[in-house]
Amino acid sequence: MARARIYRPAKTAMQSGRAKTRKWLLEFEPASARKVEPLMGWTSSGDMDSQVTLRFDSKDEAIAYAERLGLDYEVFEPAAPRRSIKAYADNFKYGRQGLWTH
Template sequence: MVARIYQPAKTAMQSGTAKTHLWLFEYEPEAAREIDPLMGWTSSGDMNGQIQLRFATKDEAVAYAEKHKIPYQVFEPQPRAARPKAYSDNFRSNRVDGNWTH
């Protein structure tokens, strides 16, 4: 029963970075999900898969795991590849990409 401690990535459906500043504590799945033969739904008997704790810092999440003697792995967040741009950047006077006129 190993736990994962990580910061979630930005969702692809939104441009904002909400809910990406907290650290998540989740258990790794112990067994693969099974398909119900009658309805076709996926299910699992692993109840720890439903637990998801949120912490303000990585140190708080690590302290929780050590206090309760839970083995854990910490996954550091990957840096974003591009800096966010605003629509108004297209019309800046000191634009580097070259002259752009209407």
């Protein structure tokens, strides 16, 4: 039986915005190891499920889909983003705590 992972992707290091991180993904875990093709050195696999990525608008939709197909699944909750929102003027305020660098 196929095992699936349900998660919401994190933004990449090259992204400044939240694009492509709002939808939930359902991906199948690989059922077999990849093999190296001896002539060209490419990696291949006979597992076609590992190439499938399904996108859902909500976590509940992804779970309902997995349960409808009878899949084993594991849900990975996204971590809360750590952000401290500051204004540019905070760099120059009187009671500033950090060191001035220039």
